[in-house]
Amino acid sequence: MSSNTFLGMPSLPVFGHGNLNATEAFPKAAHRELGNEQLRANLGHATHTIRDKRLKVVAELPDWEDMRNAGAAIKDATMANLPALLEQFEENFTARGGIIHWARDAQEANEIVTALIRETGETEVVKVKSMATQEIGLNEYLEEQGIAAYETDLAELIVQLDHDKPSHILVPAIHKNRSQVRDIFLREMPVVDPLLTDEPAKLAEAARRHLRKKFLSAKVAVSGANFGLADTGTLTVVESEGNGRMCLTLPETLITVMGIEKLLPTWEDLEVFMQLLPRSSTGERMNPYTSLWTGVTPGDGPQNVHLVMLDNGRTAALADEMGRTALNCIRCSACMNVCPVYERTGGHAYGSTYPGPIGAILSPLLTGIKSEENNSLPYASSLCGACFDACPVKINIPEILVHLRGEDVDSKRAKVKVPTQMDLMMKGAEWAFSGGAKLNLLERGLPLGKLAAGRDKVIKKLPGIAGGWTQSRDIPAPPSQSFRQWWAKEHKPGAAVVPGNTAEDAGNGSEGEQP
């Protein structure tokens, strides 16, 4: 095993590509999505259902916080020792007959998977829901190459049949309600009972019938992985429906695409994550099915087992000392379900495969802050911190959001020589807040604001960049006097004092002008 020490020249971060970008600025996309009342009703219902379930099963465990502490430490330890752990994993997986491929980016991963499918002579594959393959746009790429990829997870199937995009990492069709799902099935399934009702059990049965033959005859499956265990070379897929088991067990060839950050150092570590993940994601004590495989087992399951290890910007995220803990994410989606912004805008507004609070940090970390509109994502938050509280591996999402906002501002500053409106405003604020007398001087302008507000007593539009603030809200009219002015009037030390001077004295008295 080689050492972790890097001896060469430090290289510039190499960012990722694929379905990782906001294609329009978040405020604009959010504004459009907010107009969709059906979407908001569906999302509100779903996120509240899952929140309540999560809280209930988390409260059952006396050692939930101990588990979170262990989970966070295990992932930090994983990232700190990633080269050695990857080598250890590779050695164990390969020793058991698995074959490992490495992909620098989305394009390379897509090419590797395509070549592996071509080797089998097949033109159809079944797929287990996987964020990594969503991220690299594998389905679209395979389609261009004449290979049909069938999504088998119910929600992914709904999205695929509807030619739509996922809007949530755990429940990609969370934006659809049951009657919308029924309509999609009636329209898109080649064989379907025309009397299909919108009862979820009936819809699940329709999906079973639709996919059964595919499963039983599939020769090649493509999956992601939830965890890779370095000390044993074991891969894990966590699921509910059994579509995962079908794909991982029946075909002759299994191709798994996994991000390099998905490792856990030891088998024992799985005991922490298999408690954290199900309770955080679906709000269940345990998900119905978990499959584990280590390379090839003779006579049991696929006999050609491949794994594509994906970078695609993960090393760039790792290079960001403030942001690297975003790689600790286990894709549970708890942060989405508690986020007041996600709950209202839905996942499509974020553009990237990874929406919600984690997406707002992960996407720009993987692609670089300057990629397309990803610099707008770190602002898609009120910084309320609910995501941090919910995160099973304690990723400090608000802190990373602020860090990335800083990156965004710095990256623009570097480009622009002339001071921006924001720079000028900040300079002005620096002057005004540097002393009570200066602030007081400005406050004398308050009656002007009141005048500007007019008879409605609201200001509907501010000039310049301040206009962004009034885009979605009104400012109430300012009062005719400030607190200091009021104080000065109420606490006149003597009768014959010039009002201006008194106000200044009072201001200095309470706040103190420090030299």
Added chain:
Amino acid sequence: MSAREDIMNRIKSALRDAPATPVVPREYRRTSDMTAAQRLEQLVDRLVDYKANVFLTPAGEAPARLAELLAGSASIVVPHGLPESWISGLENDGGTPAVHVDSPEHRLTTAELDAVDAVVTAAAVAVSETGTIMLDGGDDQGRRIISLVPDRHICFLNVDQIVEVLPEAIARLEASRPQTWISGPSATSDIELERVEGVHGPRTLDVVILT
């Protein structure tokens, strides 16, 4: 340079600040303080919550229980290592299901498995706190495919195989064996996040706990 070398170099470059490796605090529960009776009660509660059918049966009555569960079934599959006594009740009784044995010498095809009414297996270990039964491909559990394709899974469990918390099960299992962890019948929460039982895996899970 190969992609592997490239990625390794990128990682090492990214970690040039040499972040510290924290000591993992393992203060969470790693052993049970429940009695066997409490674990049994908890497991039954969880399995029922998942809509599995649970039967507590004295070990000696296993054959009778199985015969009762399989009344009306035409055929079943069993792994070659399943205790013969369990299926003895079937063989002694004329009009009962045909028993197909899946073994390394005679592996059933997917189509054959799709045609049987049920699969009967043992299990490796069970976790009461989460209602999880683990199969590890032992001779009495068989290949993963046999407990997947049939629409009904009848799983036998000995009461001494029940642990309370997941770490206890992890300690009993061997990572490199092909495993399936099962917590109730196949289910989905994909439509409006409401759990519905019965999708692609066995839609009926019967758990016979031998006391």
